[in-house]
Amino acid sequence: MNLINKKVTHELFGMGSIVKHNDSVIEIHFASENKKFVFPDVFGKHLKLHDKIVANSLGEIIQKREAERKQEERKKEEEKKLQLKNQELRLEHEKLMKNHKLHSESQMVFWCDTEEQNSSFSEWKVFSGVIKSGNNQGKPNKPIRLHQNSAVLLTAIDSGMPEKDRRILGVYMVNEDFIGKLCEDGYIPAHSQYRIQLTEQESDQMLFWKYYVNEKFPHKMTWNTGKYRYFNNSWMAQILFDIVSLKSDPKEQELAQQFFEHYCKMNQINDQELAKPNGALLRI
Template structure:
C-alpha cells in the first residue's frame, strides 16, 4: 500500500496530500505548511483519505494494530495481577516467617530406601509420604514442623544389619523459602548452597544412633514405621559439626563449616555451648 501523494482531509487543516510516512509517523503537506502526525493513529478521528480503496486497506492495518495494542495491554494487566498475587504471597510468607516460633525438634531424619539413596542426591529432595487413613487418606503428608531453620538428614541401613548400624548418608538445609505447613505436594527441596553428601568411608564413621535417642527408652534402637522422624535441633548441630571435622577436602570442609555456622544462626544455637553427642550408642 502506497500512500504518497494521496489526498486527505484534516478537521483543522483542511485538504492536503501525503508527503512521506513510516511505521510511526506521517507527514502531510497542507496549503501553507507541512504537518507531522502519529501514524496510523491520526486516521479515523482527525484525518480521512479520499481514496476509498486505500482507506479500506488502511482500516485493516489500524484494526490489526488496535488488536495488537489490546493484546499487549491485556498481557500487561495479567502481569500486574501476577505481580500483585506474588507480592501478596511474599507478604504472607514474611508474616509467617516473622511470627514463626522455633520448635526445639524441627529437624527431620529420613529413611532412604535403595532407590532413594541415589535419587535423593540427584534431585536433592525427598518425599514425605502420604496420609494412611482418615478423610485425607492418600494425600501427601505435610512436614509441618519444617521451616527455614530445618535440615533434612538422609540415612540408610542394609536390610541384613541391625538398626544400631544405621548410617548417615548426607544432609541438607531446606530450600530458602520452604515452609512445611504450606507444602502441598509432600516434596522437601534442598537449599541452593547448604547440602552435603558423604562418601561411603565418611558415612561409615557417622552412625545415626550416636546422636539420636528415644528418651523414653534411652538404650533401645528401633525404627518400626514411617519414612521420617523429627528430632532435636541440638542433635543436628552435633552432626553438622562432626561432618565438618570429618571432611578432608578443603572446599568440602569449608562448606560444611559454613553450613554448621548457618544452621546454628538459624536455630539460635551457640556453637561454643554445644554439648557432646549422647545418643543411644553412647549410653550402652
C-alpha cells in the same frame, strides 16, 4: 502500503492529499498548509481516505495494530500483577523470617531410596513427596517446620538389612532463605556452605537409631511409611558433633566444626552442655 498522493478529507482542514508517511507519522497537504498527524491513529477518527480499496486495506492494518496494542497492554497488566504478587511474597517472607519462633523439633530425617542417594548429593536437595489423600491430594507436602535453623539428615538402609542398621549418608542446613511454609514445590534446597556427605566407611559408623528414639515406644526401631520425619534439635547437634570427631582430614574436620557451631548458634544450643546420644539403639 504506498499512500502518496491519495486524497483524504479531514474533519477540520477539509480535503487534502498525502505527501509523506512512515510507520508513525503522516503528512498531508491541504489548501493552505501541510499538516502532520500520528499514523495510523488519525484515520477512522478525524481523517478519511477517498479510495475505498486502500481504506479497507488500511483498516486491516489499524485493526492489527489495535490488537497488538491490547496484547501489549494485557502483557503489561500481567507483569504488574506478577510484580505485585512477588512483592506480597517478599513481604510475607520477611515477616516470617522476622517473627520466627524456634520449634524444638524442626529438623528433618529423610529416607533416600537408591536413586535419591545419588541425586540428593549431586543436586543437594530432596523432595518431600506428595499428599496421599484429601482435598490437596497429589500436591507436594509442605515441610512446614523447616526454617533457617533446620537441617536435613539423609539416611538409607541397605536392601535386606534390618531397620536398626539405617545409616546416615550426610546432612545439610536448608538454604539461607528457605521457609517451609512457603515451599510450594516440595523441594528442600541445601545451604550454600553447610553441607556434608559422608564416605561409605564413615556412614557405616553413623547409625541413625543411635540418636533417634520414638518416645512413645523407646525400644522400637520402625520407620513405617513416609519419606521423612521431624526430630529433636538436640539430636541433630549430637549427630553433627560426632561427625566432627569422625573426620580425619583436617580441612573436612574444620568445615564440619564450622557447620556444628553454626547449627548450635541457629538453634540456641550450648555445645558445652550437649547430652550424649541416647537413641533406641542404645536402649536395647
